[in-house]
Amino acid sequence: MNADEKARWWSRNPRRLVSVLAAFTAVAAALAATLYVTTYRPDQRVDDDVRAAVTDTASQGAVALLSYTPDTVASVVDTARGRLTGEFLDYYSKFTTEVVVPAAQESQVATEATVAAAGPVDVQADTATVLLFVNQTTTSAAEPEPATTATSINVELTRSGDDWLISGFDPV
Structure with missing residues (x-):
């Protein structure tokens, strides 16, 4: 699949694009929460x-x-x-x-x-x-x-x- 075919595939399947973006957002939020709890919060408890x-x-x-x-x-x-x-x-x-x-x-x-x-x-x-x-x-x-x-x-x-x-x- 070349670049034009990939772009057309994503444009014909906007729900998949939204699903992928939602998954990336969820992973980023989970990572941010983990860093907050393990790195930032212990310092704030002092x-x-x-x-x-x-x-x-x-x-x-x-x-x-x-x-x-x-x-x-x-x-x-x-x-x-x-x-x-x-x-x-x-x-x-x-x-x-x-x-x-x-x-x-x-x-x-x-x-x-x-x-x-x-x-x-x-x-x-x-x-x-x-x-x-x-x-x-x-x-x-x-x-x-x-x-x-x-x-x-x-x-x-x-x-x-x-x-x-x-x-x-x-x-x-």
């Missing part, structure tokens, strides 16, 4: 209170993880572990025990972190990512003059019951 909670949790967690003195580093690390979960908790526990605590005590390192700005990047029902802009001031026995650094950190959070716990902490 309200502003949840966005504020994850942003606050990420900000407070960053300050807790990055602020300590030589005298408080061991207890700060122990307390900070309560804000963490998953593989990040395992990594943090090992890294702070083997590196941070001994170095801070031996070299008299003190650091204070502040969050200059924070915003949620992606918030779902049970997971979230928050971007933080952190300023950190550090002193040590070797460098008693405060040195300030600025960094951006992607903080991943996972819901655990009613709480949000940090499950990832990645400088950008």
Whole structure:
């Protein structure tokens, strides 16, 4: 069947053309509904209170993880572990025990972190990512003059019951 014959066939059978168009419309509507329910709606179920909670949790967690003195580093690390979960908790526990605590005590390192700005990047029902802009001031026995650094950190959070716990902490 050539193109002219196909065009004449469709023009002689307008009901078939309408039926085919109706079928395509139904498929498109079903696809749109599926995308709405699976992609758009989960994001809409997260309200502003949840966005504020994850942003606050990420900000407070960053300050807790990055602020300590030589005298408080061991207890700060122990307390900070309560804000963490998953593989990040395992990594943090090992890294702070083997590196941070001994170095801070031996070299008299003190650091204070502040969050200059924070915003949620992606918030779902049970997971979230928050971007933080952190300023950190550090002193040590070797460098008693405060040195300030600025960094951006992607903080991943996972819901655990009613709480949000940090499950990832990645400088950008």
